[in-house]
Amino acid sequence: MTVLIMDPAALPPAAKALYDEMAARRNAQGEHFGGPYTALLNHPELARRIEALGFFLKFEGVLPRQAYQFIVLSVAKATGAAFEWQDHVAHARAAGLPELVITAVGAGDASALPEPYDLLHAVLSRTLAWQEVPDDVQARVVERFGREGLVELVVLSGFYQMFAAINQGFGIGVPPQS
Structure with a gap:
């Protein structure tokens, strides 16, 4: 830059x-x-x-840390934001996100995601495609995380999509390993 x-x-x-x-x-x-x-x-x-x-x-925010980190990693993977991926993997582990889930996100394989990550993925698959989240999926998220959780989930998806644009647009490289 x-x-x-x-x-x-x-x-x-x-x-x-x-x-x-x-x-x-x-x-x-x-x-x-x-x-x-x-x-x-x-x-x-x-x-x-x-x-x-x-x-x-x-x-x-109201979302549990594991959910937050799952969202960040999922958006980072989907957008190719290497900085966000690298910066958040250790945080995801520290937050208790299961290694199986981190590996699945890294591989782009949502087929075996356990609850609630399969539900979060159902939302992200729509927000990352800039599509409306179906009512039945929204209702399941509200049941699990509340209305505020649903709103945060969608906002987090957009927030980290914005960060992907910032990172790629300004050439923000992978963070140094600490």
């Missing part, structure tokens, strides 16, 4: 202060910060708003 400032230390003072604030907030949750946000900080107000939504969905 040649036109964006991708080194946090080189950001203008206001953007650097925002980077430090967002990084501290993520670090307090035991999370690394950077990647696509480094590109977004070239538009600090947009970065602030996107990070606020991402923080809410990741740390304050």
